[in-house]
Amino acid sequence: MADRTFLSWPFFEERHRELAHELDLWAGQNLGDIDHADVDTACRNLVAGLGAAGWAQHSGAMAGESLDVRSLCLIRETLARHDGLADFAFAMQGLGTGAISLFGSEAQQAEWLPQTRSGQAISAFALTEPQSGSDVANSTMTATLDGDDYLLNGEKTWISNGGIADVYTVFARSGEAPGAKGLSAFIVPAGLPGFEVVERQQVIAPHPLATLRFTNCRIPKSALLGQAGGGFKIAMSVLDVFRSTVAAAALGFARRALDEALERVSTRQVQGAPLFDLQMVQGHIADMALDVDAAALLVYRAAWAKDSGAARVTREAAMAKLFSTDQAQQVIDKAVQLHGGDGVRDGQKVEELYRDIRALRIYEGASDVQRVVIARQTLGAYQGGA
Structure with missing residues (x-):
């Protein structure tokens, strides 16, 4: 049985101890027979299950709320101990909409967070590019103003939940300044014209991964997260x-x-x-x-x-x-x-x-x-x- 004594450390409040205990019980009852052979289906089912049980509520924060990082960590630690793919499914609901939780307008939050926190929509975080992994400031994908819209052009790769996500947080060079100061973040729903999945990537611990390509993909100005150049x-x-x-x-x-x-x-x-x-x-x-x-x-x-x-x-x-x-x-x-x-x-x-x-x-x-x-x-x- 996993050590639980760390929950008595002063980092935690009673609600954290209750969360860890209840999630551990739920995971023991629901994560014992996850079929990893079909990762797309498994992840869809896991997101739906985490949403139905209320655990995905912790993945995002609406206006007036704040992300509780201790809860996020306890949930990920507990899920990972039981099943790595379950941890992945929860983690991406949080990372994929983290920018919406932290920087989204009330309208943007109202449109997407109820869906992702209930498990009805899957999210993804599209930052990495073929020539820029950890060097975010070197991103080359572009977002060009065209009237009341932006046109997205470029590629993202190694994108977790790529191919199965319903909504992507996408970072692109909008040109306000060179380097890091010229990037912006956008909310991009799946299925838009000019947005395609060009490769599904296989890795040693399978989970949904893909390369995405944007070719004059048109999104409205309202898709911008925060300020232009603040990506x-x-x-x-x-x-x-x-x-x-x-x-x-x-x-x-x-x-x-x-x-x-x-x-x-x-x-x-x-x-x-x-x-x-x-x-x-x-x-x-x-x-x-x-x-x-x-x-x-x-x-x-x-x-x-x-x-x-x-x-x-x-x-x-x-x-x-x-x-x-x-x-x-x-x-x-x-x-x-x-x-x-x-x-x-x-x-x-x-x-x-x-x-x-x-x-x-x-x-x-x-x-x-x-x-x-x-x-x-x-x-x-x-x-x-x-």
Whole structure:
């Protein structure tokens, strides 16, 4: 059984403990037989199920509300511990509409958030381009004013929920200034003329991914999120919130790997004694437990800081994502090793976790990018203090 003692930490309120308990019960009853063979259907069903059960309500915030990052992290950690695709389905409902929650007008929120929070519509976040992943300021897709409309031209790639989403938050160069100051964010419904899915991408832990192409795709001015030229700020603000939740998902994977390892070393016999009796095995378990707790502290520090009113938690979120995803990879690798040949057998949970974790060290800012962010933030704080 996964450790629950962390819920008594002062980062949390009673409502967070109740949320974690209720979701864990629901996940145990509803996520045991997810068919990963057809990921499009599975994700559609998961979004609908999360919406019907009320969990997707936490993915967005209407006017007058605020995103509760601790709840987002607890939900992602719990879902990831049970099923990686369930975590993905919830996460994209939040990331896909994060810009609408944070920067959308009341009309934009009223049009889309009730649909995504109820599971009736699937959302996506279209930022990455073939030549610009983490280098958002280098985006080349364009949004050109044409009367009362914008014309979108260009490509987005590695877009989660690409091909199944009903609404996309799309970032494009609107030209107000060079570099980061010339980007804007737009709400783009699926199915518009000039908007096509040109490739579905397959990865080691399958989930819906696609390359999108826009060719004179016409959208009204009312699709603009926030101010023209404010797209970079919007993207960074959204990632500031949701980067901590990626760390939480990695933490959920790591907790599950530790549980699977504890079960293995407690029941597997070696020379007439439990595998756990070997001191080297005890060392592995100790390292895994240490990494899990250290990751949890970083994750929920970042979430608590944001919920407590910090304008930005760039450094804290980057630390949480870097440490949690990298160390979860190590925890899961140890779990695979402790399972021996069974650890790489198709259908084993630790083998699934081994595939699930790898992408988290890349998306929403690769590990090396997080190191750059942390270094710059640390230097900036030092120089500011000096």
